Amino acid sequence: MNIDIRLKLGLVNQYLDDQIQGIVKEAFDDAIRNEALDEIATKLEAIFSVEKTKMILTIQTAYSGVFYSVDDIVNYIDDYAENHLESIMNDYLRDNPLDDIIVNSDGIVVKIIDNDQPNRFFNEEGRELFFNDPSVDSLYTQGIWRRGDRLFYQIPTKQMDDQIILSGLIHQRLLTVIPISGPGYWLWSWQQAVRKGHGDFDFAENYLIDLSSEKMPSDSSLASRNRASWVDGTAFFKFGDTNNIYNLYDAGNYMWGRAMGMSGFSYSEIRFGSRANEFFLDAEADQRAIKKGFFNQ
Known part of the structure; x- marks a missing residue:
């Protein structure tokens, strides 16, 4: 790969990072605004589907010569999103601190402590609860919780x-x-x-x-x-x-x-x-x- 193509590919990656960060922010903002955090995955997919067309056109015109065909661009965007979405979401959640959530023995939220910290979950005895797969589960556990919501x-x-x-x-x-x-x-x-x-x-x-x-x-x-x-x-x-x-x-x-x-x-x-x-x-x-x-x- 020659230096010109390598530099352009680096710019493509930076562009995709910026776009995916925007998609994540839009999806979470919309989910929080509409109290629909359980639909965050669906919102991410819907926004990504719309923005993907714009990304294809931008890469095709602004970074010509990097890819042989539109199919190559599509595949590259899909692979990039799959490999980087999780880390970008984790960065977003880390930079947008939330609250401590208290749940009863049935898994129902009974108290919320606002403390400008990332969401943590505790039972009524003060014992912290942990998720087995935080990288996947954070899609559904971060955001705004209300009393009466079910955690588990x-x-x-x-x-x-x-x-x-x-x-x-x-x-x-x-x-x-x-x-x-x-x-x-x-x-x-x-x-x-x-x-x-x-x-x-x-x-x-x-x-x-x-x-x-x-x-x-x-x-x-x-x-x-x-x-x-x-x-x-x-x-x-x-x-x-x-x-x-x-x-x-x-x-x-x-x-x-x-x-x-x-x-x-x-x-x-x-x-x-x-x-x-x-x-x-x-x-x-x-x-x-x-x-x-x-x-x-």
Whole structure:
């Protein structure tokens, strides 16, 4: 790449940064003004779609010679947005401090303390609550909260365990101790694990989503997860007496880890199996939720 093209590409990147920062600010300002922070992902997509046409024309005319075709420009903009949107949003949220939010045991906001600090969440005993995947969850948790809003759905440990048992444990794993036939049951247990992972043990799609009064269907947006029916931030969940809060699919991972442990699998086995299922490209937050679920932390 010659120096002229390299300099122009740097200017393109700077231009895209400025545009995405503007999109993020417009989306949050609109969501806060209309008290619709649960729709922030949709607003981001809508604004991005409109501004994208302008960005294509600007890059095509002001930075000619950098790209071979309009398709190349479109692909570059999409890739740039996907790779930089999260960090730009985090910068925006850091620079726009908010409040401390107090919630009761049911996950309902009961008190808000204005302190010009980034949003933090506490239970009524003063224990701080943490989100399993802040980079994703901050899309839905920052902004203005009001008393009576729901932060999460509380799931007692017994309720979770009862649902896992109702979904059917993998009994073949428990039979691997039988002499001679043990290896056969071991292989059978893994076959069942694969089948149930896309069926009865898909707790996000088959159980947790039904607990939520609001449902945000997934699409091809930047906030959507591959092979998912719903957006991660459709609902949040807290299990037992832990102080961790999980979005819909991280909560499903938590319960999957718990279910596999109750079925007799070791943590090293489920860690390897879950990573292999995602071709070893799964997110750190997914593995963190699985581990906490397995150890009921």
